[in-house]
Amino acid sequence: MTILAPEIESRPWAEQLTVDEASYREQLVYLYDRSPFYRDKLTAAGFHSAADAGGLADIARLPLTDKRELLQTCTPDNAIGAHLCVGTSEIARIYSTSGTTGAPSFIPLTASDLDNWVTGSARSYAASGIEPGQRIVTTYNAGPFAAGAALGAFDRIGLAHIPVGTGNTERLVRAIEMLRPEAAVLTPSYAAYVVEWAAKRGVDLPGSTVERVLVAGEPGGGEAAFRAALEEGWGARVTEAMGIGDIGVSLWGECEEQDGMHLGARGFVHAEVIDPESGRALDMDAGAGGELVLTHLRHRAAPLLRFRTRDHVEVRTSACPCGRTGTRIRCVGRSDDMLIVRGVNVFPSAVREVVSSFTPRVSGHILVEPRQPGPKQEPPLPVSVELAPGATEDPTLADAIRDRLREALVVQTRVELVPWGSVQRTEYKSKLVRR
Ligand SMILES: [Zn+2]
Helix, strand or coil, rough: CCCCHHHCCCCCCCHHHHHHHHHHHHHHHHHHHHHHHHHHHHHHHCCCCCHHHHCHHHHHCCEEEHHHHHHHHCCCCCCCCCCEEEEEHHHHEEEECCCCCCCCCEEEHHHHHHHHHHHHHHHHHHCCCCCCCCCEEECCCCCCCCHHHHHHHEEEEEEEECCCCCCCCHHHHHHHHHHCCCEEEEEEEEEEEHHHHHHHHHCCCCCCCCCCEEEEECCCCCHHHHHHHHHHHCCCCEEHHHEEEECEEEEHHHCCCCCEEEEEEEECCEEEEEEECCCCCCCCHHHHCCCEEEEEEECCCCCCEEEEEEEEEEECCCCCCCCCCCCCEEEEEEEHHHHEEECCCEEEHHHHHHHHHHCCCEEEEEEEECCCCCEECCCCEEEEEECCCCCCCCCHHHHHHHHHHHHCCCEEEEEEEEECCCCCCCCCCCCCCCC
């Protein structure tokens, strides 16, 4: 178990905060100097200078940044937005986000931004336990999206990288059989898809050389039952990583303890957790869960301050036996997917987690089908639960799932069992909700 940058990743968190404090204050000076967006936004909020804005201890007094605000500042002359701080000649790369919320947006990076992204991402992926000199097969495309930047992380770790791209399972499985990699990188949905694909064709996936499956791109890799099913199907240890395009790729990565993701991008990014309704900052060090809010500390092209990620996280505060310091997180879902059933927040991924505890009688595939538009729903919430191959419809099973959902998530559901194969599979990211 190697730590890529032990002097940084294992440094006491108080020391990290001292380093971050200096970076943050410099970043604020930079924002006032270079970012029309933040100069205006902070001034409007009554902070007329970097000195007014204070340090990290005062960060919760500053306004939050919403993705929509940034998009609203885009013009034909500046497609990136008013948070752009550098001239064209300083930009080394521009990624796009497809944006779950609609319009595409652009993410510019200077050479140093890109280098920091790769550094943080490398630490996050290395936390999985993969060692330099090993082989890794990856299914990301080096396309327009920020995930492509993660590919640089595999070089940085010193791996033999075998890119096979997205959506060609035949090629992926061939590469595993012929090139014998120790690790594979996929979205959790795709990892589950490959398990079924292999089983259907008699391919011995658990018997392959893959010892580690690194999942990222959507929540799910940390759900206990879902993870257990992936680990059994692959015969490998599953760890997850997570980033957000606007801030950085694979910012967080789980270690072999599998109890939440470490901030691989420590030093580059400061994390907070807020109550998504009130926007109030919560005490992350006390383990409070909520929406993850991130601030760039050393960014140049288009730094963001208190950016609302829309990711809802649980926080782990216990010391991790791996030696990496700082709090860890597990993502429980995206607020875009969140439903509110009679005042209770329900994430479809949490529904899947509860349902998956009924394996092997169910396949683990579910579909939540809200009846009302928007997040607010009247109970019962309809949930289709797919049966395992060969399993027969058993009314007591539907009742048992409904009861456990009510106990675990305090939500009333109407559970319908559907035959195996009827919930659509994906080679990228799953849609757990159908409207
Ligand atoms: Zn750890």
